[in-house]
Amino acid sequence: MKSTISTRGVDVAGRSRHWHETIARAYFPLDLTFHRPEAFDGELTSWDLGGVSLSRLTSDALMYRRLPKHFREPGPEEFLVTLPTKSELRFAQGGKEVRANPGAFFIERSHEPYEFSHSDPADLWVMKLSKEMLGGRIRAPDRFCSLQFDATNGANGLFVDMVHLIPARYDQMTEETRSIVGRQLVDLLALAIQSDERVLTSGNSTVRTAHLARIESFVRRHIDDPDLGPEEVAGGCGISVRYLHELLRDTNTTLGQWIRDTRLQAAHEDLKNPADRRAIGEIAYARGFTDQAQFSRAFRARFGVTPKEARGRG
Incomplete structure (x- = not known):
């Protein structure tokens, strides 16, 4: 299923609550801080791929915070893979910080506090998948949340190319095909992570x-x-x-x-x-x-x- 949610037509006084609810439905609950709440604009389009979701998010400057209160309730642990196409993104989790520009991607873990922000209007792609799904392909995937990956070369570039191609082909796919494509996208992500030289050179040894x-x-x-x-x-x-x-x-x-x-x-x-x-x-x-x-x-x-x-x- 494809869906689009926008702040267009929403009363200015209600945009903050509207965007909080939109983000929580698409990903998981977060605390949001708006640079200009009285003039905030945003749009989010999502594509369902079986056990995977893909979304494109455009919005004005914003800060997102994932806090301990957000994952005290029982729920599956998930990962977000974020690919900026416009403006620098700042992401901090586990005592490490990433500043990602177009041409990179990074991974966020739902069950650990983090901060995510951009000071300029942003356009970004986000892939959401369960820890089980990624963990079935890569041991302890949370260890990659402190790394930034090159989105332009080799398997990394192929993963990003597929992300960009899916929306244009989505309406012609059956539900069965979408589910298969979702799993293939996770396979490509795992291949991209495992083939990145920085994965092999990170850590103490x-x-x-x-x-x-x-x-x-x-x-x-x-x-x-x-x-x-x-x-x-x-x-x-x-x-x-x-x-x-x-x-x-x-x-x-x-x-x-x-x-x-x-x-x-x-x-x-x-x-x-x-x-x-x-x-x-x-x-x-x-x-x-x-x-x-x-x-x-x-x-x-x-x-x-x-x-x-x-x-x-x-």
Whole structure:
């Protein structure tokens, strides 16, 4: 579904409340500070892509604050990926600050306080997706919220190109196609992040971070192998099993947990994909599970619903 909300036609006295409600519906609740509340203008157009939303937001100068009170209520953790096309944006989260101009993008985490502002009229694209969806492709995605990514080269540029192309093709897509495109957009985002040199050179140890990136990539490529384990991963990444476990201790997760969670997330997306007509058992087997009952128990523990219920909600 496509929708557009604007301040046009809204009484000046009611624009602040109107924009607060618009932002909360499109993303999540935020506190807003207007540079000129008596003359504020803004417009937001959103496109639904299954489990992903894409929006284009134009507005006058504004500051957004995500505060602890906003995520005390139970709710899914989400990420926003913001791409400015006009004016500099300032983003601060986790004690780090990003100043992004057109030609860059950055990631915001919903469940940690942040400030986001622009002192001039802005035009920007925003992609919203769940932590589960991004975390199924990249381990601990919140570690990338302090980085700014180049939006002009390689996989990064391809991701941005796809963002810009979707609205023009949206009306000709079926709901099924939109959902597939949404997942492909997340795949491109993950590829862009993983291929960015600054990801490999961020953190305390370039070598350790690079090894972790290779481990993640190897697991993703071989997730359908039911025998995937420490020996296979270590051998595929050119490191010892002992060093593999030492690296993973830094992430507060085990290889088995990472493999299981990645498999479950992939199966969850398969089940919610209306184009995937395979039986539940076939999907479980294709994602590396050898026991359907065990898969069903693990799936319910992770998502709170059975595989059959998840397919029904797709």
